[in-house]
Every structure is written in structure tokens, then in C-alpha cells.
Amino acid sequence: MRFIIYLVLILYGFLLACQPQDKEYADLILIDGKVWTGDPNLFKEAIAIRGNKIMQIGATQELRPLINENTKVIELDGKLVIPGFNDAHIHFLGGSIGLSEVELSTASSLDEIRQRIYRFARENPDRSWITGRGWQYTLFPGGMPTKEFLDTLAIDRPVFLRAYDGHSALANSRALELAGVDKAFSFTGYGEVLRDEKHEPTGALTESAQGIISKVIPPLTNADKLNALRNGMKVAASLGITSIQNAGGSADELALYDTLLEKGELTLRTLMAFSVGHETTEEEVNEMVRLREKISKPSMLRASAVKFMLDGVIESHTAAMLEPYSDYAGKGVLSMPSSRYRELVRLMDASGFQIYTHAIGDGAVREALDAYEQAIKANGTSGKRHRIEHIEMISDEDIPRFHALGVLPSMEPIHAEPGTIAVWSKAVGEKRLPNSFAWSSLQKSKAYLVFSSDWPACISLDPLYGLHVAVTRSTPDGKPPGGWVPEQRLSVNDALKAYTEGGAYASFEETSKGKLSPGYLADVVVLSQDLFSIDPLLIHKTKVALTIFDGQIIYKDSTLLNP
Ligand SMILES: [Zn+2]
Secondary structure: OHHHHHHHHHHHHHHHHHOOOHHHOOOEEEEOOEEEOOOOOOEEOEEEEEOOEEEEEEOHHHHHHHOOOOOEEEEOOOOEEEEOEEEEEEOHHHHHHHOOOEEOOOOOOHHHHHHHHHHHHHHOOOOOOEEEEEEOHHHOHHHOOOHHHHHOOOOOOOEEEEEOOOOEEEEOHHHHHHOOOOOOOOOOOOEEEEEOOOOOEEEEEEEHHHHHHHOOOOOOOHHHHHHHHHHHHHHHHHOOEEEEEEEEEOHHHHHHHHHHHHOOOOOOEEEEEEEOOOOOOHHHHHHHHHHHHHOEEOOOEEEEEEEEEOOOOOOOOOOOOOOOOOOOOOOOOOOOOHHHHHHHHHHHHHOOOEEEEEEOOHHHHHHHHHHHHHHHHHHOOOOOOOEEEEOOEOOHHHHHHHHHHOOEEEEOHHHHOHHHOHHHHHHHOHHHHHHEOOHHHHHHOOOOOEEOOOOOOOOOOOHHHHHHHHHHOOOOOOOOOOOOOHHHOOOHHHHHHHHOHHHHHHOOOOOOOOOOOOOOEOOEEEEOOOOOOOOHHHHHHOOEEEEEEOOEEEEEOOOOOOO
16 A cells, blocks of 8 residues: 555656646747747747746747746747847947937938038037037048038037047037137147148047047036936847947946946946057056956956057048058058057956957058967967957958957948948058958958947947848948949858857857857847848848847837737
8 A cells, every 4th residue: 555655656746747847938938930040051930938048949839838828929920030139349338328419320411411410409409519420421522521511500509520430520610619729729649630721720630639629528427328328228129239348448337337237227238348548557457457356247247358449440541551541641550659559468468358459450450460469479378369340451461360369350341331431442442442341251261250330430230230231242222233342241141140149259158148049048139031031132121020138028119020
């Protein structure tokens, strides 16, 4: 008898074990979709999420047993599912603040720029300054605007507008006056106060000279900045962005993200790079090391990188080239002496930081590679995944060095949007064009491509617009036919990887995010169209239907998904 009771108990226990326990059901499950696994020949149908992790991926039928009465089920109707986008080079605070300023990056004529500034001034009568950004060099005769353009609008307040790339700005006469910039004013830093033939300031300022004006603009409060970040996170969620790498910032900025994290509001996994430069002192480095140890919230917020600026941009001839520009007598200069840069790179590498270096011209790219190579040798370090940012031009000899040194090319497809590269192309010249934004050459050399937007220094934060350019090298309306320097195009699969896995690799998190795989963080995005089967020239029309961050739905477009 006792034996039978034991047997029944054992059988009962066995049955219980076979029944899915509560911990074995999914919280959220997406079914009947097309789940991208990273392999263009292997898609799955469904993805199950439990807590903040991906539980399982497979056929819809296979995953059905994971559904119970508490599981939220979303029917995808064949829609494409990808990991959350990782914008690996962004200036998120600046971009977020810009959301409440004059937005010019999508203005396609001088008239439109005028109207937007004028409208903004009229709608914001309480603002003491009219600020904004986004104008493109290409729209202005000669490639650079002057203060008269703004003065004729007859706005009685100071106006200060940055170019879309952040490397130049335009001030009206009132702003110049408030900052004390006149005929006698002298500036000796990196960049220039542009002047006309009578030595009168034209209103255009490049690089650090922009600071002359920006420092007289009344500063925002912390509460203003937190609200700006909240707005920015909403926009990011609507575009499927779930991770960012902030390319340059301060301890104060880091504290803002930490505040949002503490309040449970941070919906972007954030890696912060501290801005450093030739004036950075050893005490400052020690302070950065201290902050790096203190603010280390795995998978949410870290500050383990530093960012150098090594040159400017091609449009204003401030990028450092190996050979002279084709429309300007000069080849640009490094923004700091090579010896100082190399010394700092060695110090940062030895201090355990991952290094980002802004290098746009092929001369600056070579200098950064040389500096990394020397530091790695001198310090005996390896696997640091140091990065070079932008790389708009590169010489043939330097392409294989990325893979050889383990350095990551971190680039922005959106910067190669053919509608915006007229001034750029003229400065670079015919001969160098084949190596412009050389994604495919770098990819073939086995370098690990990392993609981003550089927002707000770009015409669009939308990763799908960037992806459109990466795959087609064309504008949304298909210009030029066949694409601009089409040999540098990428496949949809490779471009998607650079926008997801690439960023995860760049922050040493490729084993926990950037891919749809069981056990990975549940950062998941559903798209309105299947990128793998549509005409590539329609990629830009793709919308985000659903964004899941850390297992939670943070954005949903109900017009694109069944309830
Ligand atoms: Zn940048």
C-alpha cells in the first residue's frame, strides 16, 4: 500500500513537472511574422519574450505552448522582426534639445529656411534667442551663408543656427554684437570667424569659433535638459532605437542619464564617451576613471569610452586630407599636434578606456590608425575595440589596417545621402571618389562595420533612412540612377547588422544584445515592410510598427498592427 502511495506521489510529481510552470510561459509573444536571425537564409516565424529576455524563437506552432491566459499575443501578419537599432554615434542631448528649436535639416530651399525661422520666431515670442540647426552648405551660393541672409528677416532678437553637421554656424548681426564679434575682434582657437574683403565678420563661424556665440546664449536648467531627453527618447522609440553610444559628453550629461535611470525612465541602453582633447589634464582623466567605476549599470548605463576630435569636415575644408582638396589650396590640418594626440591615446588606452576618434579626412584616419597601433604596442594591450568615427575618405593602404589592428570603422550612411553631397564631392574631386564612405571596401577587408546617425549632425535620425542610403546610395526618389559610387553599397543583411550587432560589438555586448536569440535582451522591433523582399528603393518608406525595450512595449503604431 505504502508502495502504491509513493508511486502515485511520484507520478503526480512527474505530471506537475511536465505541465509548464508559470515561469515557463511567455509574457509577450509575436506570432506569424518573419523573424530575422542574422542569416538571410534563415528566418523564423515567432518570438517569445519572458521578463526582459528573449525566451524562444521558432515556428508559430512550436511556440504556442508558451501561451497562457496572461500572455499578450501579437499577430504580425508576416511583418519583419529585427533587434532594436543601436545608434552607435549620437549626440543625444544636443539632438533632443534641438527638438524644441528651429529645425532646418529637412528644408530643401533657402525660401523654406527663411519661412521656418520666421515662423518659429513668431510662434515663440518669449524666447530671447532664436536657435536651431540643420542648414546644408549646398543650399547657399558658395557653400557658406552670411549674416545678411538672417538680417533681412528683420527679427529683432539674436539668431544662431548651426549647420547640419555641427561644424559651422551662422549668426545674425544682433548675435554677433552681443558676443562682441566685430572688425577688431580676434580669435586664435581651432576654426575661424569668417570675414569679408573689408575684414567685416560675415556671420559664419566654424569649429570652436562657434563657441564665441554659444557661450552668450542663456543656459538651460537641468529640468529643461531632462525634459528634452524625455522628448528625445520618445522620438527614438518611434524609430526603433533601443541603444545609443553617446559620442562625447561631460560628467554633467552623464548625471542626467543616471537620473532618468534611477527614475526608471531610461528607454535607451546608453554608453557614454567623455569628450577629451589636447587640454585634457591627468586629474580630469582620473576623475573620468572614477566616474567609469561609479556609474556602471550593466546593460543600461556605462561610461567606458573617451572621444577625441582629430579634424573637421570636408565641406569647410577642415578635414585633414593626405592630398590637397581639389577646390581649395590646402589639405586641412589636424585639430591638435600629432605628438600630443599620440601621447593622450597612449594614456587613455593604458587607463582602460575604449577610444573613439573623429577622423573624416584620409589624413586624420591614417593618424588615428598610427596612434592606436603605437599605443597598443607600447601598452601591450589587445582587444580594446578602439574606433574611428566617420571615415568619409580613406586611402587604399589603410583599409586593411582596421581588421589587422582590431579597430572598428564607425560610420554614418546618412552622411552619404546623395542629395547632400554636392559641396563634399567638389572638395574631394573625381579621383578620390571611389573611396568615399567606403563601407563595402571595409566590409570586404573583414572590418567590423558599426553604423549610426551622428544626430543631430545629420539630415535624419531615422535608421531606416540611413539603411536606404547604405543599400542604394540613392536619395528617397532614387537619384542618381544606380546610386552614387554604387560599388560601396551594402546588402540589406550587412547594413542591418551594422545598425544592430555592430553597435553591440562596439560596446562589448554582442553576447547579450544586437541579435534575436534566446537569452538575449528583449529589445525587439517590428517593421511595416519586409526589407528583404521589397524594392530597395522603397526602404525609406518603411515605418516602425512596434518597439519593445527590455521586454516592454514602448512604442506602437496601431494603424500598422492588429490590436
Ligand atoms: Zn558626432
